[in-house]
Amino acid sequence: MIGSFVGAAANSVRLLLPALFPSWRFFDVIGPSPRIEVALLQTSDDAGNDWHEVRPRAERLGVAGYLRTFFFNARWNETLFLVTCAEGVIRDESDQPLREIRDRLRADLSRDAGGSAAPWFRFRIVLLSRDAGRVRRDVVFTSPAYTIADGAGP
């Protein structure tokens, strides 16, 4: 108990270090950019063939939209966090980013399903990059199947 608390505290301090000595290299190199896509499934064995980009961006933001998001931009900031998690999944850091994506997609799908009969979902990560002047797409990760209902399965 005490050991795990000390370990967690030490880990938090380690995570704080980049804030104390920041590198401040914003946008220096524009590397491959991950997108998360999701497919609804009837069974956990379905591979998924109807993929949709998660949280597609707005067509345009008007003055009211900009005013609102200047003060409250939770959804967009969470979307950017999902991209950070996708990068973590690609680097195979730990289970944490995978869980973050799963839980946030599960919340989205539970809210937006609107009576959809599909009880399962998978997500995949697609990397967009420039290749010989064109934008190419590579699927670099596909998740296991998860239940949409929290606690009803993996």
Place this chain on the structure above:
Amino acid sequence: MSAEAAIRLTEILLAIAFIQKSVEHVFGLPDERLYFLPLAALSLLLLVGIERDLVCYALLVNALFILHRFQGPYNGGSDLLGYLILVCLCLTHAAPDPRWREYALAYLALQPILSYFKSGWSKAVHRDWWTGQALLDVFDFSVYPVSDAIRTRFKGSGLLAAMSWTVILFELAFPLALLSRDVLIVALALAAAFHIANFLLFGFNRFVWIWVAGYPAILWLQDRLVGAGIPVFSG
């Protein structure tokens, strides 16, 4: 500006930035409220100015819990600068004498200055930034453009190279603004406009709130190093 005035202004602006992000997280996953409701409450105390030193220490403990929760910063650079400012405020309160207090405040001031200069430098050493290709890639396939209209508007625009040059030169030149208080005020206004432009293009609203919180320390540092110590705020 006195050190005390700069510290108090920084506390007020940091508290506002923390309240803003807390409100966003209260509508996130249910467990996030455990971390961000206390952050909002502590930030309100800091805003009002109650037990400022103890509140800063409590905010730092809260920050460690939040870092543990997300296994790192949730919102990249904006979280990093927020934590840096918070640590420096804690050090100003814990400092054994005014000299150490000034060292902590100077470190706080230095980081936003470095954030501009180092960002400019890291772009300047890449040819793609000078040609506009890097910004073209940002608008072409990065995740950041906040709407399809923004992505389409700037894709292939002839403005991109000019925008790149402007950003690089402004970021590299920013430290020179410390030589004059008037120039520094103009530079800080331009820097704030730059963050607002980043919000309009990429939705980075939290960066606006948190970077502005670093400005009082920069104004203090300029006064301390170069200026005549014009009293702007009586703390």
